[in-house]
Amino acid sequence: MTTKKAMLIDLTLCVGCNACQEACKTENKLPEGEEHSLSATAYTALNEYDGTYVRRMCQHCVDPTCASVCPVGAFDKLASGPVLYDESKCIGCRYCMQACPFQVPRYQWSSTYPKVMKCKFCADRQAKGLQPACTEACPSGATKFGNRDDLVREAYDRIKAEPEKYVNKVYGVDEVGGTSILYISSVPFEQLGFKTNLQSTALPMLTWNVLSKIPNIVSVGGVMLYGIWWITNRRKDVQKVEKELLEKRGNGNHSSMN
């Protein structure tokens, strides 16, 4: 059986040094410069809430909805944990952006042929027996890489050892069926921009594969894809609408992977 890998992020230990983002940018050959939101050039980013730093990144869901909706199979969930993403397959339809419960995938708005980008859990490094660049760079032990079962146990042990310090919850154990990125905190998660109303079972697999097998949906799907292609080519208009939608949904600051 494949051992599932994971990352434990202890928010009480993060000092906000940004070494994780710098290491990630170097590893992925992304442009230098500190960024405070996820973007096509920042696969991880820090948000600060009154002195508490929260690392945002792809959660590498056990049952990733991004993979389920992608019509061209650009996402691939490995049994060991990472949700890989092949940008060469991406047609820029942005279904994944709509489907991700953590609003992780980001769009290359400035590119002529925009694609969606996100963290790949340093799967190449993991395949060589190395840990992700960001966990290796973390100087305070706030981010730890290891086997998911061990890290879940360790997270609960830390809470049990210092119940006055930690909130009694390991975020990511149950959310949408479980994720590979786990968090513990001294501040209630809802005060740190985490979605705390997510269901504990995997989201319904509203997959393109399933939809495409339903005759009436095939033609509708084709029309939708054309519509999305057309929209994608009107990036500025879409960007404006998307910002408005995010503002309306209140996702601009407190309920997404900023």
Ligand code: SF4
């Ligand atoms: S957090 Fe979003 S992008 Fe990452 S694996 Fe889960 S559904 Fe996919």
Ligand code: SF4
């Ligand atoms: S796992 Fe790798 S790609 Fe993902 S945030 Fe860390 S360094 Fe970046």
Ligand code: SF4
């Ligand atoms: S490297 Fe570690 S301590 Fe520094 S910001 Fe990232 S998670 Fe926090």
